[in-house]
Amino acid sequence: MANGICVYAESYNGELETVAAELVSAAKGLAETTKEKVQAIVLSDHAEELVKELDKLGVDEIYAVKADHDITLQDDAVSAAIAEMLKKIEPSAVLVPATPQGRSIFSRVAMRLGCGMTADCTEVLAAQREDGSFYIKQNKPSYGENVFVTILTKEGIYPQMMTVRPGVYAACEAKESGNANVKFFDDIKIEKSGVEILEELPAENTTDSILGAEVVVVGGRGVLEDDNFELLEKFAEKVGGAIGGTRPMVDSEMIPFNHQIGQTGLTIRPKICISFGVSGAIQHTEGIKDTNLYVAVNTDENAAIFGVADYGIQADLKEILENYLTL
Ligand SMILES: Cc1cc2nc3c(=O)[nH]c(=O)nc-3n(C[C@H](O)[C@H](O)[C@H](O)COP(=O)(O)OP(=O)(O)OC[C@H]3O[C@@H](n4cnc5c(N)ncnc54)[C@H](O)[C@@H]3O)c2cc1C
Numbered sequence: 672m673a674n675g676i677c678v679y680a681e682s683y684n685g686e687l688e689t690v691a692a693e694l695v696s697a698a699k700g701l702a703e704t705t706k707e708k709v710q711a712i713v714l715s716d717h718a719e720e721l722v723k724e725l726d727k728l729g730v731d732e733i734y735a736v737k738a739d740h741d742i743t744l745q746d747d748a749v750s751a752a753i754a755e756m757l758k759k760i761e762p763s764a765v766l767v768p769a770t771p772q773g774r775s776i777f778s779r780v781a782m783r784l785g786c787g788m789t790a791d792c793t794e795v796l797a798a799q800r801e802d803g804s805f806y807i808k809q810n811k812p813s814y815g816e817n818v819f820v821t822i823l824t825k826e827g828i829y830p831q832m833m834t835v836r837p838g839v840y841a842a843c844e845a846k847e848s849g850n851a852n853v854k855f856f857d858d859i860k861i862e863k864s865g866v867e868i869l870e871e872l873p874a875e876n877t878t879d880s881i882l883g884a885e886v887v888v889v890g891g892r893g894v895l896e897d898d899n900f901e902l903l904e905k906f907a908e909k910v911g912g913a914i915g916g917t918r919p920m921v922d923s924e925m926i927p928f929n930h931q932i933g934q935t936g937l938t939i940r941p942k943i944c945i946s947f948g949v950s951g952a953i954q955h956t957e958g959i960k961d962t963n964l965y966v967a968v969n970t971d972e973n974a975a976i977f978g979v980a981d982y983g984i985q986a987d988l989k990e991i992l993e994n995y996l997t998l
Contacts, residue, residue, distance in 0.1 A: 673829035675732065676701050677710040677762035679753075680725055681772055683743070685717030687724045689883075690768040692842035695728045697795055697835060698766055699843065704797035705805040707763060708732055711851075712756055714749055714861065716741055726849035733853045734760055738861045745864030746772070750779035752861045757784060759856065762830045764807050766795065769834035781832050789822045789833040793934065800826075809833045812935040819934075838882050838938045841961065881930060886912035887941045889932060889959070892919040893948015893969070893988055900925055902992040903947060909996065915939065917955050932958040947988040951976030 676698040680691040691711070698709045708731040713721045718737040725733050734756055742749050753776065757765065767773040769791045781788035794810040809822040809831070824831035881887060888907040894900050894916075907914050915932045916925065932939055933955040944962040948969065949955065956979050959965065967980035968988050977983040984991060 673761050673763040675708045675710045675760065675762040675764075676705065677712060677757070677760060677765045677830070678730070679765065679767045679773060679777065680711045680713045680721065681768050681770060682713065682715050682717070682721055685715065685720055687721055688768065688770070689842055690770065690837040691725070692728055692845065693837065693840040694766045694768060694835060695730055696843040697840045699729075700840075701764065701795060701797045701807060704799075705763070707805075710734065710760065710762055712753065712760070714738060714742065714752060714756075718855070722853055724845070726851045726853070727845040727847070728843055729846060729849050730851050733851045735853065735855045736859050736861065737855060737857075740861075742861055742864075744868060745861070745866050746775045746779060747866065748862045748864040750776045750783065752859050753777075753780050754783035755859045756856055757830060763805070764829075764831040764833070767832065767834045769836045773834050777832060777834065784830070784832075786828055786830055786832050787824060789824070792833045792835045793839050795833060795835060807831050807833070836937075838940075841940065881913040881915050881937060881939060884913035884939075885942045886910055887915050887932075887939055887944045887962075888912040889915045889917070889944060889946040889949055890920050890925070891917040891946060891949030891955075895919065895923055895925065895948075897989065899948070899989055899992070902989065902996065905996055906992050910945075912943075912945070917949055917952075934958065946976060946980075947992070949976050950974050951979055 678694040678698050681688040702709050710732040711725050711730045712734045714736045715721055716738045718735045722733050722735050767777045789809040792809045792811045796808040797805055798808050799805050813820045890903050894903050915930050920926045921928050921931045934957045938958045940961045942963045944959055945966045965980045966982045967976040968984045968991050972985050
């Protein structure tokens with residue numbers, strides 16, 4: 672019988688991605704209700720080191736395949752091996768990071784297992800049927816990010832497979848060591864891939880810099896007038912902050928979608944967040960509620976953002992930015 676909440680532990684160059692610890696948090700949250708084991712799977716030519724790192728995250732079981740070569744981007748071969756692993760493990764659910772790697776590999780895995788996959792969840796919740804069995808409510812934005820939908824995997828189909836957006840769950844703390852049961856599947860080989868890497872170029876997008884930034888400067892619709900965005904950019908540079916924004920900023924193509932903060936964008940946890948011309952709609956503030964210190968600038972004394980901010984400045988953002996930049 673399918674059992675266990677299994678996390679795909681994404682890694683690059685022998686390093687676990689932060690999102691692995693986020694998904695372990697999500698899995699632990701589900702397992703509190705379903706009382707299943709939290710599992711993790713890892714495939715890499717650095718599998719031994721990665722297993723040690725995963726163990727520190729406090730999972731119950733780790734399943735690994737050691738590759739005899741670098742498997743970066745060899746998603747055709749990796750997905751075949753993962754499908755074999757999951758047939759042996761038989762988890763009830765698989766949580767996958769909604770990253771290019773996770774999406775590419777697990778759409779193939781889902782096809783091989785015939786189980787379907789929900790893409791880009793921003794919330795996963797355990798629920799119970801009348802017969803006592805558990806299932807997962809897979810919540811995600813849909814229809815051009817305009818509505819939230821709950822997707823359920825058909826009863827009796829396992830594993831329930833879903834990708835989860837990075838940054839939505841707080842990463843669980845790593846301990847000094849753990850006591851997971853570790854199993855290497857020596858009989859599963861990663862076959863030769865049809866993909867060959869000819870050249871590697873640095874990434875263009877800076878999403879990671881927002882997710883990991885200690886200071887984030889957020890622009891809202893109020894920034895769209897005049898040269899306000901330029902001032903905001905200079906301010907961000909001066910305070911060493913990454914730039915994020917609200918949806919109108921994305922709609923007006925001032926910032927790319929992967930810098931949108933909120934329910935359908937990123938969830939950020941910086942030490943300091945300073946917003947300019949943001950009204951404070953719930954769909955936006957969902958993405959900043961775990962910020963340590965929040966400062967908001969808005970002309971409207973009744974703006975909802977002042978109810979969320981630690982410090983509110985009722986003023987024209989242009990004035991504040993220009994004054995600061997001349998200091
Ligand atoms: C399903 C759904 C999902 C959504 N997801 C997201 C999401 O992920 N992220 C997101 O951001 N939004 C999201 N939205 C949109 C959200 O509801 C709001 O419309 C949006 O957050 C508003 O952005 P804003 O604060 O920039 O603009 P507005 O609400 O228009 O506010 C602009 C603010 O700027 C102030 N202002 C104007 N000029 C100045 C000035 N010169 N100086 C100082 N202040 C000034 C105004 O007083 C006002 O408060 C979603 C909506 C839906 C329906």
